[in-house]
Amino acid sequence: MSSMTKPIVVFDLDGTLVDTAPDLLDSLNHCLSQSGMEKVDPTALRRFVGHGGRVMIERAFEAQKKQLSPEQLDWLVGLFLEHYGAHMPGRSELFIGAAEAMDRLAADGYTLAVCTNKFETLSVKLLTELGHADRFAAICGGDTFSFRKPDPRHLTETILRAGGDPGHAVMIGDSRTDIDTAKAAGIPVVAVDFGYTDLPVHTFEPSRVISHFDELTVDMTKGLIMAAAL
Ligand SMILES: O=C(O)COP(=O)(O)O
Numbered sequence: 001m002s003s004m005t006k007p008i009v010v011f012d013l014d015g016t017l018v019d020t021a022p023d024l025l026d027s028l029n030h031c032l033s034q035s036g037m038e039k040v041d042p043t044a045l046r047r048f049v050g051h052g053g054r055v056m057i058e059r060a061f062e063a064q065k066k067q068l069s070p071e072q073l074d075w076l077v078g079l080f081l082e083h084y085g086a087h088m089p090g091r092s093e094l095f096i097g098a099a100e101a102m103d104r105l106a107a108d109g110y111t112l113a114v115c116t117n118k119f120e121t122l123s124v125k126l127l128t129e130l131g132h133a134d135r136f137a138a139i140c141g142g143d144t145f146s147f148r149k150p151d152p153r154h155l156t157e158t159i160l161r162a163g164g165d166p167g168h169a170v171m172i173g174d175s176r177t178d179i180d181t182a183k184a185a186g187i188p189v190v191a192v193d194f195g196y197t198d199l200p201v202h203t204f205e206p207s208r209v210i211s212h213f214d215e216l217t218v219d220m221t222k223g224l225i226m227a228a229a230l
Pocket residue numbers: 012013014015048049050051052053056115116117118175
């Protein structure tokens with residue numbers, strides 16, 4: 001490892017760093033009720049998140065076998081952005097131990113970044129309102145580039161924007177999308193098992209699974225980066 005290179009840890013946002021499900025659900029249900037549709041429950045939400053707000057709305061319509069024109073979808077995405085943004089930070093909170101884990105990593109010289117399929121403006125606003133935006137050298141959303149997770153370039157470009165090196169990086173995520181992205185980029189990935197996924201994360205064979213941020217130690221990230229370099 002070159003002495004110049006600062007290692008980097010890149011976090012997914014929804015379901016990994018921040019428990020946003022209650023607010024996503026409220027805003028999705030607002031959109032659905034404005035369209036005369038049935039509201040969804042927290043379990044159903046897990047199948048809709050992971051690819052950003054637009055796909056979440058599309059999937060909710062598909063689940064109720066409702067047609068959705070491109071114009072209607074654009075309108076609903078606007079409605080979602082307005083509702084979700086206006087109620088922020090709502091009930092959303094960092095997962096337990098996340099702040100302490102980021103403190104430890106930063107104290108050991110790690111750069112931190114966020115790579116999320118959430119819209120960039122919403123991601124920056126949420127992290128700002130929660131008081132954590134300043135920790136990150138880059139916050140890249142699903143609309144920051146012309147590609148998004150599971151495209152590995154979303155992760156590698158986030159790392160470059162943060163001044164990091166994809167060869168000295170670890171991704172932390174909660175979904176198949178995150179795990180597939182990191183693997184395609186050749187970057188080790190730690191999966192949290194408390195996020196938003198319909199199948200257990202171990203199914204997707206991440207490098208490690210953790211159940212609490214206390215388990216995300218500097219030793220673990222160091223070991224993963226060293227093993228990836230072999
Ligand atoms: O909001 C989504 O659909 C996904 O967001 P995430 O990439 O931060 O999990």
